[in-house]
Amino acid sequence: xxxxxxxxxxxxxxxxxxxxxxxxxxxxxxxxxxxxxxxxxxxxxxxxxxxxxxxxxxxxxxxxxxxxxxxxxxxxxxxxxxxxxxxxxxxxxxxxxxxxxxxxxxxxxxxxxxxxxxxxxxxxxxxxxxxxxxxxxxxxxxxxxxxxxxxxxxxxxxxxxxxxxxxxxxxxxxxxxxxxxxxxxxxxxxx
Amino acid sequence: xxxxxxxxxxxxxxxxxxxxxxxxxxxxxxxxxxxxxxxxxxxxxxxxxxxxxxxxxxxxxxxxxxxxxxxxxxxxxxxxxxxxxxxxxxxxxxxxxxxxxxxxxxxxxxxxxxxxxxxxxxxxxxxxxxxxxxxxxxxxxxxxxxxxxxxxxxxxxxxxxxxxxxxxxxxxxxxxxxxxxxxxxxxxxxxxxxxxxxxxxxxxxxxxxxxxxxxxxxxxxxxxxxxxxxxxxxx
Numbered sequence: 001x002x003x004x005x006x007x008x009x010x011x012x013x014x015x016x017x018x019x020x021x022x023x024x025x026x027x028x029x030x031x032x033x034x035x036x037x038x039x040x041x042x043x044x045x046x047x048x049x050x051x052x053x054x055x056x057x058x059x060x061x062x063x064x065x066x067x068x069x070x071x072x073x074x075x076x077x078x079x080x081x082x083x084x085x086x087x088x089x090x091x092x093x094x095x096x097x098x099x100x101x102x103x104x105x106x107x108x109x110x111x112x113x114x115x116x117x118x119x120x121x122x123x124x125x126x127x128x129x130x131x132x133x134x135x136x137x138x139x140x141x142x143x144x145x146x147x148x149x150x151x152x153x154x155x156x157x158x159x160x161x162x163x164x165x166x167x168x169x170x171x172x173x174x175x176x177x178x179x180x181x182x183x184x185x186x187x188x189x190x191x
Numbered sequence: 192x193x194x195x196x197x198x199x200x201x202x203x204x205x206x207x208x209x210x211x212x213x214x215x216x217x218x219x220x221x222x223x224x225x226x227x228x229x230x231x232x233x234x235x236x237x238x239x240x241x242x243x244x245x246x247x248x249x250x251x252x253x254x255x256x257x258x259x260x261x262x263x264x265x266x267x268x269x270x271x272x273x274x275x276x277x278x279x280x281x282x283x284x285x286x287x288x289x290x291x292x293x294x295x296x297x298x299x300x301x302x303x304x305x306x307x308x309x310x311x312x313x314x315x316x317x318x319x320x321x322x323x324x325x326x327x328x329x330x331x332x333x334x335x336x337x338x339x340x341x342x343x344x345x346x347x348x349x350x351x352x353x354x355x356x357x358x359x360x361x362x363x364x365x366x367x368x369x370x371x372x373x374x375x376x377x378x379x380x381x382x383x384x385x386x387x388x389x390x391x392x393x394x395x396x397x398x399x400x401x402x403x404x405x406x407x408x409x410x411x412x413x414x415x416x417x418x419x420x421x422x423x424x425x426x
Contacts, residue, residue, distance in 0.1 A: 012365075012367050015368065015412045015413060016361075016367065016368065018417055019359065019361055019368055019399045019413065019417055019420055020417070020420055021361060021363075021396075022265070023363075023364075024365075025265070026258075027365075029258060029261070033252075033253050033257070033258070034250035034251060034252045034253065035246060035248075035250050037250075037251040037252070037253045037257075038248040038249050038250050038251045039245055039246070041248070041251055042248040043210075050251075051253060051254070051257050054253055054257055055257055055260050055261055055264075058261045059261055059264050059265065062261075062265045066401075066413070066415075066416050066417055071231075071235060072232065072235055073235045073239060074239065074242070076242065076246070077235070077238050077239050077242045078238075080238070080242060080245045080246065081208075081238045084210070084245060088210050088213075092213055092214070116244070116247040116248050117244075117247070119247040119248070119249075120243060120244065120247045122243075122246070122247070123243065125243045126243035126246070128243075129240075129241075129243040129244055144209065147209050147210050147211045148209055148210060148244060148245075149248075151210045152210075152211075153211060153213050154211055157211075172206065172211055173202065176202070176205040176206070176209065179240065180201075180205070180240070183240050
């Protein structure tokens with residue numbers, strides 16, 4: 001199967017999208033939208049919200065594709081960050097609706113298995129991240145996974161993990177520091 | 192906050208990417224990012240570290256309606272003209288004013304060049320984001336084994352010091368843009384077309400112009416903002 005997320009192909013499609021080439025943009029969407037909807041859904045846990053965020057993200061990608069040429073990131077890193085940031089903003093926007101299944105979501109994640117961390121087997125990069133996460137203390141790993149995949153804030157993490165806020169902040173900080181030293185500097189170029 | 196402290200910068204970047212930086216701190220950090228390329232790179236490094244984690248989620252195929260909404264929100268179908276006749280393609284130019292200016296330009300170019308152009312004449316009118324025509328490019332007939340493009344920069348436009356304007360051919364299909372070389376801000380100029388680009392240019396979807404560092408794009412692809420673009424029209 002051809003690699004839908006091949007960075008060379010995606011870079012070319014982004015460069016053409018920057019020149020307002022709609023066919024290239026359609027192809028970019030075809031290749032990446034399923035993966036990116038999965039990313040949004042993981043954080044938002046509601047299909048309708050995730051679809052809205054995906055729509056906003058791609059409109060944004062269309063208008064800002066030329067900015068990509070100035071970023072050093074690989075194309076999926078750039079696009080995924082747009083989707084993640086929009087998802088986090090969406091999650092924290094003031095709204096009348098309450099996140100309907102918040103409690104449910106926490107139940108669902110508390111055992112975290114089979115969760116996304118178990119899916120870190122797709123590539124050499126993924127396995128490397130999995131190994132580094134394994135080296136964290138369980139509390140650090142759980143805190144980072146909850147924050148990353150569910151967009152929990154420090155105080156939400158503290159509430160969910162029944163730990164003092166200061167302790168949670170320390171878990172996050174130490175976890176990140178350790179991850180960085182384990183992973184080192186990643187791909188300075190865009191591959 | 193002391194945003195120059197490297198450890199603090201790295202910590203904030205990490206928490207921004209992780210998602211635990213929120214509320215006002217997140218908004219403030221985002222504002223900083225706009226003006227601080229080094230901080231942006233720190234964030235990009237964290238994004239790259241976390242990418243495998245972000246992608247370790249099941250794919251979910253979006254329903255067709257999502258794409259339809261996206262399509263409806265992005266610009267009109269400017270790419271189609273190259274494959275259609277003149278009138279269909281002209282119908283795509285937005286608004287009567289734009290239409291009138293294209294017609295006037297085509298006429299002006301015809302008058303300038305005279306009737307000696309027997310082969311089909313091709314032009315591209317490159318518009319800015321407001322659909323205002325800014326640069327017109329016309330194909331000159333082959334002379335003494337050379338082919339030229341006439342480039343007319345409309346109005347008095349200024350090139351920022353230290354930058355260059357690069358013209359790109361958009362071959363269409365899956366092909367990346369090809370550099371046609373640098374142009375100046377002069378009103379009237381000609382640009383020689385390298386022989387290997389002749390066939391591509393004659394079938395191109397259109398042209399675009401981007402702002403590049405002095406000397407042109409270092410990568411062979413547009414790296415700066417694309418100011419103008421337009422579809423190729425056969426007259």
